[in-house]
Amino acid sequence: MMPIVLLGSPGSGKGTQGARIARHFAIPHISTGEMLRDHVRRNTIIGHCVKETLDNGLLVPDGLVTDLIAWRLREADCDNGYLFDGFPRTLDQAQWFYAHYEQPVVVLLDVPKDEVIRRIANRREGRPDDAEAEVVLGRLREYDQFTAPLIGYYEREGALNRVDGTLGIEGTFDCIRKLLEAKEVIAYG
Numbered sequence: 001m002m003p004i005v006l007l008g009s010p011g012s013g014k015g016t017q018g019a020r021i022a023r024h025f026a027i028p029h030i031s032t033g034e035m036l037r038d039h040v041r042r043n044t045i046i047g048h049c050v051k052e053t054l055d056n057g058l059l060v061p062d063g064l065v066t067d068l069i070a071w072r073l074r075e076a077d078c079d080n081g082y083l084f085d086g087f088p089r090t091l092d093q094a095q096w097f098y099a100h101y102e103q104p105v106v107v108l109l110d111v112p113k114d115e116v117i118r119r120i121a122n123r124r125e126g127r128p129d130d131a132e133a134e135v136v137l138g139r140l141r142e143y144d145q146f147t148a149p150l151i152g153y154y155e156r157e158g159a160l161n162r163v164d165g166t167l168g169i170e171g172t173f174d175c176i177r178k179l180l181e182a183k184e185v186i187a188y189g
């Protein structure tokens with residue numbers, strides 16, 4: 001089964017949809033943001049290294065993220081496919097992945113910027129990087145600068161699929177599910 005990449009700005013619903021897709025298709029949901037926050041919570045050496053970067057809404061170094069991904073993909077639960085949420089976030093990460101693994105199916109969650117800002121302002125996950133407007137704007141800038149170019153990259157590779165991310169949690173999930181089924185990304189049986 002092909003790897004699935006969920007692409008979209010902060011606040012586009014990647015976390016919510018990622019969890020649903022993973023549960024529905026019984027594949028692991030690999031969120032680099034969640035993995036990094038977990039390191040911070042557990043006070044690991046990696047957590048120490050990335051805490052300030054996370055709190056400031058900046059991207060952590062590519063090499064660290066690609067190491068985390070490489071370790072994660074060695075686990076047996078990834079053998080039948082997996083879903084990335086928050087990875088790749090830079091062109092270098094995308095190219096590293098393609099060089100070592102395979103071309104993924106990419107789902108872009110399309111949500112207008114004013115809606116994204118409204119959602120982040122409303123969400124209270126106790127995430128320090130959601131608390132301050134300045135940090136949130138910083139994350140959106142990082143997205144525009146480093147991650148948005150992936151849209152063109154995957155479009156040229158013929159891997160990009162756009163989904164309207166404003167149809168509600170169920171409506172959006174339905175579109176993604178139909179898309180993945182139509183592409184026969186998921187091999188049943």
Ligand code: ADP
Nearest residue numbers: 010011032033054057058059060065086087089
């Ligand atoms: P959001 O979807 O709201 O942007 P995430 O949970 O995906 O939040 O990521 C939170 C933070 O973790 C990012 O702001 C960034 O600091 C770091 N991060 C997550 N994934 C990556 C990645 N692939 N490359 C670099 N930094 C990352």
